[in-house]
Amino acid sequence: MKSVAKEIGIDLGTSYTRISVRGRGLVLSEPTVVAINKVTGEILAVGNQAKEMLGRTPDNIVAVKPLKDGIIADFDATRMLIQNLVYRVIPRSLFYKPKIVVTIPSAITDVEERAVEGVAYSSGAKAVYLMEEVMAAAIGAGLQIERPEGSMIVDIGGGTSEIAVLSLGGIVTENSVKVAGDKLDKDIVEYVRTNFNVLIGETEAEEIKKQIGTASSAMTEEKISVKGRNLSTGLPETVVLTTLDVNNAMKNSLDIILKTIKATLENTPPELSSDIMSRGIVLCGGGSLLKNIDRFISEQTGIPVFISESPTECVARGVSAALENIEVLKKSVKTKKGIV
Ligand SMILES: Nc1ncnc2c1ncn2[C@@H]1O[C@H](COP(=O)(O)OP(=O)(O)OP(=O)(O)O)[C@@H](O)[C@H]1O
Numbered sequence: 001m002k003s004v005a006k007e008i009g010i011d012l013g014t015s016y017t018r019i020s021v022r023g024r025g026l027v028l029s030e031p032t033v034v035a036i037n038k039v040t041g042e043i044l045a046v047g048n049q050a051k052e053m054l055g056r057t058p059d060n061i062v063a064v065k066p067l068k069d070g071i072i073a074d075f076d077a078t079r080m081l082i083q084n085l086v087y088r089v090i091p092r093s094l095f096y097k098p099k100i101v102v103t104i105p106s107a108i109t110d111v112e113e114r115a116v117e118g119v120a121y122s123s124g125a126k127a128v129y130l131m132e133e134v135m136a137a138a139i140g141a142g143l144q145i146e147r148p149e150g151s152m153i154v155d156i157g158g159g160t161s162e163i164a165v166l167s168l169g170g171i172v173t174e175n176s177v178k179v180a181g182d183k184l185d186k187d188i189v190e191y192v193r194t195n196f197n198v199l200i201g202e203t204e205a206e207e208i209k210k211q212i213g214t215a216s217s218a219m220t221e222e223k224i225s226v227k228g229r230n231l232s233t234g235l236p237e238t239v240v241l242t243t244l245d246v247n248n249a250m251k252n253s254l255d256i257i258l259k260t261i262k263a264t265l266e267n268t269p270p271e272l273s274s275d276i277m278s279r280g281i282v283l284c285g286g287g288s289l290l291k292n293i294d295r296f297i298s299e300q301t302g303i304p305v306f307i308s309e310s311p312t313e314c315v316a317r318g319v320s321a322a323l324e325n326i327e328v329l330k331k332s333v334k335t336k337k338g339i340v
């Protein structure tokens, strides 16, 4: 008989929610989007299916991204999303209360933390443990965090960019900024609105970013056409954007991420800085897939930069490791409640 999972890990990200099950690793990854019938409150779709509805719903349906900047903005929608995804990995008939580990961003308030716990409990958890996302990312990226040496992880997600220096199994300095992939999409929307008087959707902007976006200009010049609505005439219009346009649009936000990395380095004890100088900075999160982001950070800091393997899965891998190894979990959980 197939054994029933008792421990589940959730990387509750602004863009994607990834679920790991003890003994099985990462089992599910779906966009953090929920489509709800506004009249009945009924849930119509979650994940990929709901993401396709973003910006395309009739009046009675709303497709929402329930997390903003890594934090729960819509409690009920998040609860429905988590319940739905948890039931997918543990069929309801077999359902008995699991232990759930959920990741949280570092800049989270007590109230926001309780919201995360609340969501997990309402999905049927017997116990809930919170794990710092950046710690999970470091473990998942394979950094040797137990060693008496400094290592630096930079997780550029959808909602936040989280940066931490770790040594001897703990976080020495950390920083977080609410500028990451989503903000880059918004920047592109804003750029097109200001320069072409055309409104495009954030989903289109994200596609543009992925296809021709780069963190380092003066590289190859590519073009892309995008359809939007002319703000004066109200009619559809096609705009052609170049790599340079997209780079200009994102420049400010990329500089903010860079500044936050530099500020973290400035707060790092010199012994650990010299370790980072020689071992390099490790990037993870979907934002690290932006072309030339490694080159941009490396050129601007003078430190080698490496992108981790399957960067979008780092946090989930770290959570999986914590589920497999109780010692890792004990060291990394944030909650004061209960014994693992
Ligand atoms: N090829 C790519 N180029 C540029 N950006 C990309 C690419 N692929 C994904 N992204 C961006 O990565 C972001 C999502 O990253 P990730 O899945 O790590 O976020 P998350 O964990 O859900 O968010 P957070 O950790 O901030 O709460 C999105 O903004 C997405 O547009």
Ligand SMILES: [Mg+2]
Residues within 6 Å of the ligand: 013, 014, 133, 157, 158, 285, 315
């Ligand atoms: Mg993340």
